[in-house]
Amino acid sequence: MANKDLLNYTLQLADDVMILGHRLSEWTGHGPVLEQDIALSNIALDLIGKARNLYQYAARQEGNGKTEDDYPYKRDVLAWTNVLLVEQQNGDFGQTIVRQFLFDCYHYYHLEALSKSNDEQMAFIGAKSLKEARYHLQYSSEWMLRLGDGTEESHSRMQKAVDDKIHYFEELFIPTELEARLIKEGIAPDLSIIREKAFAKMNAVIQESTLVLPEKIYTQQGGRDGKHTEHFGFILTELQFMQKTYPDMVW
Numbered sequence: 001m002a003n004k005d006l007l008n009y010t011l012q013l014a015d016d017v018m019i020l021g022h023r024l025s026e027w028t029g030h031g032p033v034l035e036q037d038i039a040l041s042n043i044a045l046d047l048i049g050k051a052r053n054l055y056q057y058a059a060r061q062e063g064n065g066k067t068e069d070d071y072p073y074k075r076d077v078l079a080w081t082n083v084l085l086v087e088q089q090n091g092d093f094g095q096t097i098v099r100q101f102l103f104d105c106y107h108y109y110h111l112e113a114l115s116k117s118n119d120e121q122m123a124f125i126g127a128k129s130l131k132e133a134r135y136h137l138q139y140s141s142e143w144m145l146r147l148g149d150g151t152e153e154s155h156s157r158m159q160k161a162v163d164d165k166i167h168y169f170e171e172l173f174i175p176t177e178l179e180a181r182l183i184k185e186g187i188a189p190d191l192s193i194i195r196e197k198a199f200a201k202m203n204a205v206i207q208e209s210t211l212v213l214p215e216k217i218y219t220q221q222g223g224r225d226g227k228h229t230e231h232f233g234f235i236l237t238e239l240q241f242m243q244k245t246y247p248d249m250v251w
Contacts, residue, residue, distance in 0.1 A: 005178040006119065007061045008081070009188060011071060012176070012224065014054035015082035018072055019232075020103060021047030022239055023090060032093050039139065043100070046132040053125050073243040077236055078226040081176075085168035087223070087232045091161070094147055094154065098161035101140035101205070105198040106172040108133045113189030122187060141205050148209025155210065162206065163214050171221040173198070 024044035031037025055068035085103060090096045111133050114126030147154040173195035175183065182188035206213060222228070242249060 003061065005181055006187065007058055008178050009182055010054050010058045010061065010122075012081045012179075014051045014058065014071065015080050016086055016103075017047040017054075017107075018051035019080075019082045019235060020086035020100075021045070021051060022235060023086065023088075024096070024100070026090055027096065036093070040096070043136055043139070046129075046136070050125065050129045050132075053128070057121050057125070069243075073240050077228060077232060080228065080232070080236075081224050081226060083168065083171045084220050084223040084229055085165065085171065087229055087235060088165065088168065089231055091164075092157060094157040095161045095164065097140055097143045097147065098158065098165045100136070101144050102165055102169050102202065103172075104133065104137040104140045105202045106169075106194065108137045109194045109197040109201075110189055113194060117188070118186035137201075141201075144205050144209045144211075148206075148211045158209065159211055162211050166213055167218050167220045169202070170217070170219040171223065174219075174221060174224070176224050 021044045024040050024047065027037065027040040028044070029037065031040055051072070052068055055071045058071060059066040059068050085099060088095075088099055090099075108130070111126045111130045115123050115130060117123040117126060144158070148158045149155070173191045175188075175191050179188050179191070183190055203213075
């Protein structure tokens with residue numbers, strides 16, 4: 001059971017960054033200015049690179065000839081366990097920044113704790129990805145400030161983005177049953193501690209950006225159980241097109 005838990009946890013972490021990386025890659029060639037086009041593409045590459053490390057680790061755990069490509073290309077929608085936040089549509093630049101900022105608030109502190117995992121490979125992946133996540137959080141935080149406390153137009157758009165996306169934030173901190181078991185074993189980080197740090201960072205940046213959280217926040221969840229939004233099917237259609245058209249094709 002412990003091995004199965006670790007495998008599913010590895011896939012859960014990989015799915016989060018794989019889908020967010022894919023979403024950000026959709027900005028390539030469409031960024032508001034060249035510098036931000038490149039920045040978003042680089043962040044996408046960082047996230048997909050981390051996903052590869054995790055999928056490779058999952059393949060080693062599972063054996064049976066599995067490769068890292070089997071997980072993103074050959075699983076149906078119900079097998080994916082990413083949170084709903086990362087599959088939300090890009091929208092305008094402000095919507096993308098708020099989505100990224102919320103994930104970064106969780107991701108940085110999660111990696112910081114994961115680097116101390118009792119599982120040697122998890123600790124290695126956490127430590128290796130931490131520097132990149134620190135930059136991601138700095139980048140999204142600076143844009144929150146610039147746009148939130150900017151013009152009337154940018155403030156209005158950012159406030160709408162916060163109102164839209166904040167309902168997906170809490171799901172990141174709700175432990176699954178397997179996560180709860182791995183927390184006790186010192187393999188997965190304690191999400192209650194990460195939540196405290198992430199919310200403190202989120203609230204501080206929101207306040208400095210002259211933005212406000214809605215009075216009522218309705219937690220949207222289901223992604224960890226394979227219950228996704230209507231957007232997710234379109235993501236997989238694009239992501240898995242080549243493998244479904246030409247099964248087992250390799251470059």
